[in-house]
Amino acid sequence: MTMRESTPTVSVVIPTHNRGVVLRRTLDALGSQIYPLDLIEVLVVADGCTDDTGKMLALYNPPFKLRVVEQAGQGPAVARNHGASLATGRLLVFLDDDIQAAPEFITAHVRAHRHRPGVVAIGYLPPVLQVQTGFFRLSLRAWWENKFTMMSEPGHRYTYRDLLSGNVSLEADMFAAVGGFDPALYCHEDYELGIRLIKAGASLTFAPEALGYHYEMTQMSRSFQRKYDEGRADVLIGRRHPELRSCLPLCRAGSWSRLNYVMRAAAFAWPASEKLFAVGCRIALGIFERLRMRDRWRRLLDNMLDYWYWRGVAKEIGAERALADFLREAPARTDGIDDSEIEIDLRDGLEAAERRLSEERPASARIRYGRQAVGRIPPRPDAEQLRGAHLRAILATTMTWPLLDALTLEKATARDTDQFWPFADSPCQSAEPVYADESTRS
16 A cells, blocks of 8 residues: 555545634644644535624634635535535545544544445544533533434444535545435435445444534524434435335324324414424423433433424425325336345355345345255345444344344254254354343344
8 A cells, every 4th residue: 555545635524604713712622633634624614604704714824735716605515515526635624613623533534445445434523512512511511422322233224314525535436426415405415325335335323433523502493403414315305215104203103102193183273383392392301301200301302302393394295195195106116226035044154145245235134044944135225235343233133133043943853963063153152042131033
């Protein structure tokens, strides 16, 4: 590997709108990177700014190359695309303007790409809560931490919902090949990009060392607006990618409570009552918090968020009957979706099975142990193709008991039990299977 390959040029694209003070903190942190600063360029795209952002940037004297682009207010997706179109680096890093990068931030992103071409690296965003109080503060922190805890679990199978545009990197050529962010989306534009990247065969990975502290300013009223925007965005995503309709939150009726149905019906049938509804629920939330009734507070907040999500869906799709038609039209198969499936025999060994999954990257797989069927890993239109890293996590959770049954049956029918070993590449392993914790049973 040459020095140029190990230290590529990096372009950091930052969209911003009327947050000059916050943006300056972000730029200062990039000036403290341990990565060679002469290999870093920062492109700030001022999206319809009317504050003193332009003045601050004109006077700012960074230790790296800084390019400032101004555009009319067209949203973050257009801003990121604009910055990327002017970038000269081999590696693109998209960074939000409220994130303070740690000194090793750029180095960690580069390291994630060094030995894995075609990877999309998602950085860690621990929240620094600013204005939130009480139960809402605890709830918001838990949401962020749970997001990254899931991605850090061994064998995590990434979905399009894991891609966060506030701290993510990918090769510039790949970004251009998939067409960048969808300019029509003002919300979940990162999710929609994640769909196209997964379809293109990209591998997502979590890079915890690519750490940027997220100065979170979201208040409860903003979270309701966000849910409204997410409802509209999910309808648009379902129209662009029909095969994903069954994976969207708007179709998960099977796990709803009666109150969930009430919230959906109210969102479609009585849109004019939303202000009265919001006031009543905010009063109830305040009462629950004063009485320290956290479970009731949590359930009510979840239902309020559901309501605003359905208001967004209703705004975009129209009548509730149109929603039923929208979901009914979801195709079982769509052109361009990989439906490859392979058969894996665990008697060949776990390492051999993992190696084959990583080499062939199928959409689904049938698992057996000798003559005994274990189960099937079904295709998931919302997730990346199977890799070897996924197998052990699946065997230890959803396939634990079928695998144990298959091992028992195969051993019972073996002619020579002294020659029976659970996995071919572990000849010294005990013949007795290791039982997973019962909590993992599917």
